[in-house]
Amino acid sequence: MANYLRTEGICLRRLAYSNTSQVASFLTPDSGRLSFMAKGVTRAPKKGIRTGFDLLGRYEILYTPRRPGALQNLTYQWLREDFHGIRHSLRSILCGYYAAELALNFTIEGYPCPGLYRLMTEALRRFAAGQFLGMNVLVLELGVLQEHGACPAFDHCIECGGELPGRGPVTFSPPDGGPLCPCCEAPERGRTLPVRADYLQALHRLASGAEPEPLAPRRVVALSTIVRFHMRWLLDRELRMWKYLQRRQLSKSLRRVRHHVR
Ligand SMILES: [Zn+2]
Incomplete structure (x- = not known):
């Protein structure tokens, strides 16, 4: 069974990856800077709508950890504060x-x-x-x-x-x-x-x-x-x-x- 971790983080950078995914760097309190692969994060819930991470947004995130230095696999995110x-x-x-x-x-x-x-x-x-x-x-x-x-x-x-x-x-x-x-x-x-x-x-x-x-x-x-x-x-x-x-x-x-x- 996958080992899920939950933390929060501020989105410092995000880049498009394939049609529906993003690679994003977050600042987290417990693991410093972490980079995530977020598959399907920009998939539109409706036609014509694009979604994805808000730069500088503060998120609660759920992820499965990979070895240090690798992209962590982000499973789910909730925007908690958009400043x-x-x-x-x-x-x-x-x-x-x-x-x-x-x-x-x-x-x-x-x-x-x-x-x-x-x-x-x-x-x-x-x-x-x-x-x-x-x-x-x-x-x-x-x-x-x-x-x-x-x-x-x-x-x-x-x-x-x-x-x-x-x-x-x-x-x-x-x-x-x-x-x-x-x-x-x-x-x-x-x-x-x-x-x-x-x-x-x-x-x-x-x-x-x-x-x-x-x-x-x-x-x-x-x-x-x-x-x-x-x-x-x-x-x-x-x-x-x-x-x-x-x-x-x-x-x-x-x-x-x-x-x-x-
Ligand atoms: Zn001196």
Whole structure:
């Protein structure tokens, strides 16, 4: 008898497969990112009607597991939450697509991530409500880096462990995993970023789980710039959604990242 598992997940990506099937990637709390073969999922209940997974929909799913790395066999799904409102604004849906891209790039197949799943669900609800999009994006960016074990330090010199200057510019070095104090810095062109000390303090508070404070949009963009500079070094490429977020004036960070890696 088949061994069925039940879980829930957020649809991060889906691709058509044959006439009536889809291959879909989900973020699940208990098994991280999982990819499913959903046979017959787009089969029309009536002529002229197409069905399939809603991108970013939260589903309860029933599946039969396969070996790690293989496509899991999805048996049944129930849509539990469609984050109503996220498609009413272009900025909200772009943030939603970016959340999916972050989860696809910074989660591991089969590895439980209940904290990140909760963070992702909350972020999508806030995007749907259209509130404080930039700050919610930044909180999610820090969350995926922490889940991935790749979040840099922000509160001390990564080389000597010493205190950072309270004011003025500090060198932030992704290859080292955080900032360098004036005694330790040895800037390599294109791999470090001069940042304001108070921006690092703000990032440290957010990464430590402090309740986000209302910040001016320009300040949020500056904080995201630092986080994305680090991500670009980790991935050795830019994420696809950055340029769209920038185009909508949500973030000018990509231009700054390009400027510094040139
Ligand atoms: Zn130092």
